[in-house]
Amino acid sequence: MPGWEVIDKKESNALQKLFKEGGVLFAHGFNKFRKKYHVREFEKLSARKFNMKFAQAVSSGTAAIKIALLSLGVKRGDEVITQAFNFIATIEAILDIGAKPIIVDVDKTLNMCPKSLKRSITKKTKAIIPVHMLGVPAKMGAIMKIAKDKKIKVIEDNCEAMGAKLGKKYLCAIGEIGVVSFDFSKSITCGEGGMIYTNNKKLFKFVREYHDHGHENNIKLPRGMDTRTIYGFNYRITEMQAVVGKVQLSKLDKIINLQKKRYKELNNVLKKKYELREIPKNSKITFDTFIFFIKNKNIRNKVIKLLNRKKFGTKNLPDAIKWHCSAFWDHALDSKEVKKSIPTKNLLNTAIAIPISLKRSIKEYRNLSNQISKIA
Numbered sequence: 452m453p454g455w456e457v458i459d460k461k462e463s464n465a466l467q468k469l470f471k472e473g474g475v476l477f478a479h480g481f482n483k484f485r486k487k488y489h490v491r492e493f494e495k496l497s498a499r500k501f502n503m504k505f506a507q508a509v510s511s512g513t514a515a516i517k518i519a520l521l522s523l524g525v526k527r528g529d530e531v532i533t534q535a536f537n538f539i540a541t542i543e544a545i546l547d548i549g550a551k552p553i554i555v556d557v558d559k560t561l562n563m564c565p566k567s568l569k570r571s572i573t574k575k576t577k578a579i580i581p582v583h584m585l586g587v588p589a590k591m592g593a594i595m596k597i598a599k600d601k602k603i604k605v606i607e608d609n610c611e612a613m614g615a616k617l618g619k620k621y622l623c624a625i626g627e628i629g630v631v632s633f634d635f636s637k638s639i640t641c642g643e644g645g646m647i648y649t650n651n652k653k654l655f656k657f658v659r660e661y662h663d664h665g666h667e668n669n670i671k672l673p674r675g676m677d678t679r680t681i682y683g684f685n686y687r688i689t690e691m692q693a694v695v696g697k698v699q700l701s702k703l704d705k706i707i708n709l710q711k712k713r714y715k716e717l718n719n720v721l722k723k724k725y726e727l728r729e730i731p732k733n734s735k736i737t738f739d740t741f742i743f744f745i746k747n748k749n750i751r752n753k754v755i756k757l758l759n760r761k762k763f764g765t766k767n768l769p770d771a772i773k774w775h776c777s778a779f780w781d782h783a784l785d786s787k788e789v790k791k792s793i794p795t796k797n798l799l800n801t802a803i804a805i806p807i808s809l810k811r812s813i814k815e816y817r818n819l820s821n822q823i824s825k826i827a
């Protein structure tokens with residue numbers, strides 16, 4: 452959970468500066484009382500960082516998924532495909548607009564299985580949401596090919612892999628539209644918040660307007676006289692979140708590098724003894740979480756016990772599996788989709804996820820890897 456782990460004077464100085472500059476906390480208007488538009492700056496810097504044409508800041512990753520779905524014209528009764536290893540936010544965003552979530556399996560990447568995706572497409576499928584779980588890209592080459600063949604749009608849920616790449620492209624640049632989250636547990640954080648990225652001007656126009664009650668944000672018009680043609684909702688973020696977000700964004704590469712050093716300690720030793728999570732070819736991961744499989748229950752339990760004793764914990768596998776596998780979501784999904792999630796649940800039950808924390812030293816990870824290796 453590195454974003455909050457690296458909060459220091461830079462974030463607090465940025466906040467104090469905002470108050471000294473006039474303390475306008477709203478993203479729009481109040482031109483005479485402010486020196487800067489921090490939300491707009493955060494969006495520009497963020498788009499530039501990931502080589503995207505457009506970025507729109509919103510109040511959460513969940514809101515970002517919902518607005519992205521609406522921008523693609525997904526509506527009541529449509530089907531939207533996503534995956535069984537996930538977070539409930541994706542399902543909630545689909546349900547919130549009256550669409551139906553369709554669940555597909557994950558493969559050993561622990562991301563969307565292209566074969567399972569292909570089998571699940573129907574005439575009602577209007578969008579596909581691959582989720583880049585825990586720092587690793589989905590097999591976007593295969594997923595995009597299937598989507599293009601069937602003329603279905605793709606939203607990348609990149610809430611858990613900000614900064615990861617496939618080939619030369621950052622995640623969020625591969626589908627039509629992509630989203631990230633800045634909640635408390637993400638690679639970079641401003642408490643709550645999200646960003647929507649796209650290279651499509653029409654989609655950007657929709658998300659900009661929809662997140663702000665449909666206002667068109669005409670620069671030449673005073674705020675109170677702004678025009679609109681659609682209604683939307685309030686999914687704005689504040690200037691306070693944006694000043695923190697800008698500082699955190701400037702730390703992202705450093706965070707990934709520091710995570711990499713810890714991750715490598717585990718990877719180099721444990722790859723000799725255990726089956727590791729598959730990493731798709733040509734990907735640059737964020738080293739957020741180290742995941743490996745142990746089929747033998749006895750050995751797996753010994754490793755989990757060790758991780759808990761050493762206070763590393765096991766992040767969502769198995770700690771919070773019920774939060775991250777749709778086999779447990781009968782409160783939101785119909786029974787057919789819950790049942791379809793069982794193969795993924797069975798696979799996840801053999802996996803262990805070690806969180807990479809910058810509060811633990813590289814040496815601690817080295818010692819840990821040797822201890823886990825001995826259990827095998």
Ligand SMILES: Cc1ncc(COP(=O)(O)O)c(C=O)c1O
Pocket residue numbers: 510511512513514537538540541582608610611632633634643644645
């Ligand atoms: C994969 C995934 N999608 C969406 C979200 C939702 O993000 P937020 O908490 O900003 O609404 C999360 C947050 O945990 C997530 O992990």
